[in-house]
Amino acid sequence: MKSAVVLLPGLNRDRDMIAALTKISGKAPATVWQTDTEIPDVDLIVIPGGFSYGDYLRCGAIAARTPVMRAVAEKAAQGVMVMGVCNGFQILLETGLLPGALMRNASLKFVCREVKLEVANANTAFTRAYEPGQIIRCPVAHHDGNYFADPETLARIEGNGQVVFRYAEDTNPNGSINDIAGVMNEAGNVLGLMPHPENLIEAAHGGSDGRALFEGVLGIAA
Amino acid sequence: MTIPNAIPITPELVAAHGLKPDEYQRILDLIGREPSFTELGIFSAMWNEHCSYKSSKKWLRTLPTKGPRVLVGPGENAGVVDIGDGDVVVFKMESHNHPSYIEPYQGAATGVGGILRDVFTMGARPIAAMNALRFGAPDHPKTKHLVSGVVAGIGGYGNAFGVPVVGGEVNFDERYNGNILVNAFAAGLAKADGIFLSQAKGVGLPVVYLGAKTGRDGVGGATMASAEFDDKIEEKRPTVQVGDPFTEKCLLEACLELMASGAVIAIQDMGAAGLTCSAVEMGAKGDLGIRLELDKVPVREERMSAYEMMLSESQERMLMVLRPEQEEEAEAIFRKWGLDLAIVGWTTDDLRFRVIHQGEEVANLPIKELGDEAPEYDRPWVETAKPAPLADTDVPQADIADALLKMLGSPDLSSRRWVWEQYDTLIQGNSLQIPGGDAGVVRVDTHPTKALAFSADVTPRYCEADPFEGGKQAIAECWRNLTATGALPLAATDNLNFGNPERPEIMGQLVGAIKGIGEACRALDFPIVSGNVSLYNETNGRGILPTPAIGGVGLIDDWSKMARIRFAGPGERILLVGAPATWGGHLGQSMYLRDIHGRRDGTAPPVDLAKEKLAGDFVRAMIRAGALSAVHDVSDGGLAVALAEMAIASGIGAEVQMPVDIDPIPVWFGEDQGRYLVTISRADPGLVRDIQDEAAELGISAPWIGETGGTELKLAGARPIPVADLKAAHEGWFPKFMDA
Numbered sequence: 001m002k003s004a005v006v007l008l009p010g011l012n013r014d015r016d017m018i019a020a021l022t023k024i025s026g027k028a029p030a031t032v033w034q035t036d037t038e039i040p041d042v043d044l045i046v047i048p049g050g051f052s053y054g055d056y057l058r059c060g061a062i063a064a065r066t067p068v069m070r071a072v073a074e075k076a077a078q079g080v081m082v083m084g085v086c087n088g089f090q091i092l093l094e095t096g097l098l099p100g101a102l103m104r105n106a107s108l109k110f111v112c113r114e115v116k117l118e119v120a121n122a123n124t125a126f127t128r129a130y131e132p133g134q135i136i137r138c139p140v141a142h143h144d145g146n147y148f149a150d151p152e153t154l155a156r157i158e159g160n161g162q163v164v165f166r167y168a169e170d171t172n173p174n175g176s177i178n179d180i181a182g183v184m185n186e187a188g189n190v191l192g193l194m195p196h197p198e199n200l201i202e203a204a205h206g207g208s209d210g211r212a213l214f215e216g217v218l219g220i221a222a
Numbered sequence: 223m224t225i226p227n228a229i230p231i232t233p234e235l236v237a238a239h240g241l242k243p244d245e246y247q248r249i250l251d252l253i254g255r256e257p258s259f260t261e262l263g264i265f266s267a268m269w270n271e272h273c274s275y276k277s278s279k280k281w282l283r284t285l286p287t288k289g290p291r292v293l294v295g296p297g298e299n300a301g302v303v304d305i306g307d308g309d310v311v312v313f314k315m316e317s318h319n320h321p322s323y324i325e326p327y328q329g330a331a332t333g334v335g336g337i338l339r340d341v342f343t344m345g346a347r348p349i350a351a352m353n354a355l356r357f358g359a360p361d362h363p364k365t366k367h368l369v370s371g372v373v374a375g376i377g378g379y380g381n382a383f384g385v386p387v388v389g390g391e392v393n394f395d396e397r398y399n400g401n402i403l404v405n406a407f408a409a410g411l412a413k414a415d416g417i418f419l420s421q422a423k424g425v426g427l428p429v430v431y432l433g434a435k436t437g438r439d440g441v442g443g444a445t446m447a448s449a450e451f452d453d454k455i456e457e458k459r460p461t462v463q464v465g466d467p468f469t470e471k472c473l474l475e476a477c478l479e480l481m482a483s484g485a486v487i488a489i490q491d492m493g494a495a496g497l498t499c500s501a502v503e504m505g506a507k508g509d510l511g512i513r514l515e516l517d518k519v520p521v522r523e524e525r526m527s528a529y530e531m532m533l534s535e536s537q538e539r540m541l542m543v544l545r546p547e548q549e550e551e552a553e554a555i556f557r558k559w560g561l562d563l564a565i566v567g568w569t570t571d572d573l574r575f576r577v578i579h580q581g582e583e584v585a586n587l588p589i590k591e592l593g594d595e596a597p598e599y600d601r602p603w604v605e606t607a608k609p610a611p612l613a614d615t616d617v618p619q620a621d622i623a624d625a626l627l628k629m630l631g632s633p634d635l636s637s638r639r640w641v642w643e644q645y646d647t648l649i650q651g652n653s654l655q656i657p658g659g660d661a662g663v664v665r666v667d668t669h670p671t672k673a674l675a676f677s678a679d680v681t682p683r684y685c686e687a688d689p690f691e692g693g694k695q696a697i698a699e700c701w702r703n704l705t706a707t708g709a710l711p712l713a714a715t716d717n718l719n720f721g722n723p724e725r726p727e728i729m730g731q732l733v734g735a736i737k738g739i740g741e742a743c744r745a746l747d748f749p750i751v752s753g754n755v756s757l758y759n760e761t762n763g764r765g766i767l768p769t770p771a772i773g774g775v776g777l778i779d780d781w782s783k784m785a786r787i788r789f790a791g792p793g794e795r796i797l798l799v800g801a802p803a804t805w806g807g808h809l810g811q812s813m814y815l816r817d818i819h820g821r822r823d824g825t826a827p828p829v830d831l832a833k834e835k836l837a838g839d840f841v842r843a844m845i846r847a848g849a850l851s852a853v854h855d856v857s858d859g860g861l862a863v864a865l866a867e868m869a870i871a872s873g874i875g876a877e878v879q880m881p882v883d884i885d886p887i888p889v890w891f892g893e894d895q896g897r898y899l900v901t902i903s904r905a906d907p908g909l910v911r912d913i914q915d916e917a918a919e920l921g922i923s924a925p926w927i928g929e930t931g932g933t934e935l936k937l938a939g940a941r942p943i944p945v946a947d948l949k950a951a952h953e954g955w956f957p958k959f960m961d962a
Binding site: 203 | 374377378381382383384466467468469471472475559560642643644645646647648649650651652654665667781782
């Protein structure tokens with residue numbers, strides 16, 4: 001499977017993401033720049049973490065209005081898999097590709113630590129390499145990861161199995177409603193999550209619980 | 223030649239620029255006329271303590287700065303050290319003390335921005351950062367506000383820029399009540415043949431301005447940083463710059479791209495004293511004149527005067543000399559990143575620093591003299607009187623378990639998790655050890671097995687008691703912390719924070735500390751390759767504790783053999799390498815005396831550098847041979863605290879004996895130097911004897927002091943303490959303090 005990584009000024013986990021995709025799939029992803037209006041023919045588009053456009057105005061708000069994100073939205077509508085991590089999740093929300101919003105952490109502080117995640121829905125194209133309900137380790141590093149949705153939306157996404165990851169074992173680091181750490185769209189081809197699976201994929205990271213996400217989405221047998 | 227002066231140069235104006243009457247006379251002698259207002263500003267920027275090192279230069283020259291691996295030493299934006307395979311590590315530590323006290327968030331943020339720029343100006347991509355922070359007493363009304371602002375500022379800038387924080391220090395002492403210290407360290411990786419310097423080369427070449435636009439922020443900041451504080455300090459808030467990490471991140475990417483294109487001849491970041499300092503340095507180093515045309519400088523405010531433009535400390539700006547034939551290419555790269563690029567001047571052959579503004583020449587000064595002939599002082603100094611040693615019988619008693627719990631939960635020894643969880647410690651995906659161990663470790667991602675270790679250290683209370691021993695100890699502890707991971711210490715950067723050098727007793731502290739640092743660096747093959755001096759850290763005439771912070775870098779050949787502080791499992795044998803016969807005993811200036819008994823007396827613990835090296839080289843060799851399962855250096859708080867930290871990190875207890883028939887207090891809490899706690903797996907029963915034999919042959923004592931296991935720390939002669947209680951004490955203080 002082929003993948004592409006979206007590059008925007010101010011993103012800073014792009015190199016981590018490219019390294020993870022390269023190490024796991026054996027080939028380097030294509031990259032697309034903020035002004036690109038076309039995205040090459042790939043099976044997966046990843047929007048990495050960071051602080052696109054300084055997170056000025058509102059996290060992801062400026063990025064959501066770039067030419068490249070319009071192209072991403074078109075691809076998503078065609079059914080191409082799209083995954084946004086951290087700032088990438090914020091951008092997908094601002095683009096309207098995912099439901100809900102991310103607010104400032106309840107602590108009002110940036111938080112970088114390892115948390116536990118429950119794979120709340122293992123029956124997705126992204127999480128199929130995990131067991132249902134599996135608890136995995138994963139680091140977080142963000143200032144605005146406090147997921148929120150109105151009661152109606154919340155009931156809908158919970159009912160549809162769109163909540164894919166939840167903070168587990170009392171490790172919710174940001175006050176997210178229902179401990180939500182990652183959600184997907186109704187069609188199941190767009191996923192956003194705050195934690196950083198790309199930073200837990202090899203021995204040097206002290207664990208590789210994040211690897212199965214990439215293996216699942218890239219269709220690589222573990 | 224005269225340059226008309228709209229503003230008369232009065233003695234008051236000269237004094238307000240931080241220039242002494244004899245320094246002003248020197249200016250008159252040098253240029254043979256009265257300087258213009260802009261020129262006065264330029265001199266003040268170049269000749270202040272912060273930029274010229276005029277009080278410390280004589281002593282800084284005595285430090286060892288060379289070594290087989292040192293490619294670039296002090297004098298450039300950062301030091302450069304060879305790590306083999308064509309790779310180099312580029313690093314420096316720098317203070318941003320005064321601004322951080324006045325405006326903690328922006329002061330600390332721009333301190334981080336400045337040190338990162340120093341590193342990528344050299345052509346290196348930043349891979350690790352540390353911060354050495356000193357605050358006033360926890361109960362001082364400003365302390366919480368300063369801690370929260372500084373930590374948020376460091377995180378706000380560094381997290382957005384995208385460099386992992388892997389280590390640092392946070393201390394509290396009432397002597398920093400009116401003058402906190404924010405020392406920021408950054409390191410980057412580059413190729414040995416891809417290093418860029420500030421020396422301009424070639425006449426008639428374009429001097430190019432890159433990055434953010436110039437505003438009025440920070441005008442006169444470097445002069446402010448060279449003055450003492452008084453009660454009117456709040457009025458200086460406008461001299462603090464405002465940081466924009468987004469622009470800096472774009473500037474990093476644009477600079478690295480531009481460097482890779484081959485267009486860059488010379489580059490200098492605009493830090494303290496902005497355009498003035500960067501232009502003068504580039505010209506003076508290259509034996510070239512510089513002609514600046516200020517009307518071409520990108521500005522973000524209207525009607526800025528030449529004076530303001532020359533002294534602005536607006537952040538995220540660079541000055542370069544570019545190959546003219548690649549100008550268009552350079553412009554395309556900068557436009558891609560949304561940054562300004564403008565030709566603002568030319569290199570000349572007349573060795574003059576000329577500044578043109580609105581068609582008028584507002585400065586015309588000899589460039590070499592401006593840079594190289596700054597005043598240099600041999601300031602009078604007196605040697606610091608050493609405190610009397612503690613009498614042998616003077617061993618104040620306390621319940622060992624209670625004292626240990628109190629110390630672990632004290633402002634200086636408690637866990638700094640509250641701080642470092644606000645920093646991104648994992649970004650770039652190469653962090654092998656994050657804060658909380660002896661040193662931070664980052665993998666070299668271009669190499670299959672190499673890693674770099676980083677540690678920041680100094681014990682100010684030792685330096686206050688004995689600047690020479692304190693200076694030695696700062697180097698030795700840094701070297702020891704790097705060694706404890708298995709790294710070979712390569713080189714260090716020094717950030718010397720002291721009070722007013724015009725007072726002989728303060729100058730004596732500076733001289734003593736530099737002598738101690740030099741002696742330790744020579745003994746340990748640990749040269750100083752970059753650094754920064756911050757003086758006048760005083761408020762209303764009272765100086766800070768002398769604080770020569772050291773940032774060290776070490777090389778690990780194979781990170782799979784790296785050591786950590788946590789106990790690896792139950793049943794491991796614990797050895798104390800480098801111990802004196804009584805295992806420990808030096809209570810003078812210890813945390814135990816200070817925090818349990820409120821005493822700050824006795825001598826600082828001496829460092830035996832020959833023994834230090836023997837013990838360290840031995841421990842490192844054992845780590846590299848794979849013989850040790852955990853390693854921790856013994857420092858603040860002594861043996862009991864070091865054992866507790868290993869237990870807390872692993873959740874595993876230990877039972878530890880003690881030499882017979884001696885007072886347990888100095889054994890558990892003495893701060894004797896040169897000691898390591900190491901553990902050996904029980905799977906190899908002969909290994910303990912082998913290691914002890916080998917150590918004995920080298921003349922190093924390595925007593926077997928106990929065994930890991932259980933859920934309690936059992937120190938001989940003390941009540942057993944559950945590891946959970948140790949952890950609760952250790953983790954509890956900081957959040958409780960900040961949330962109160």
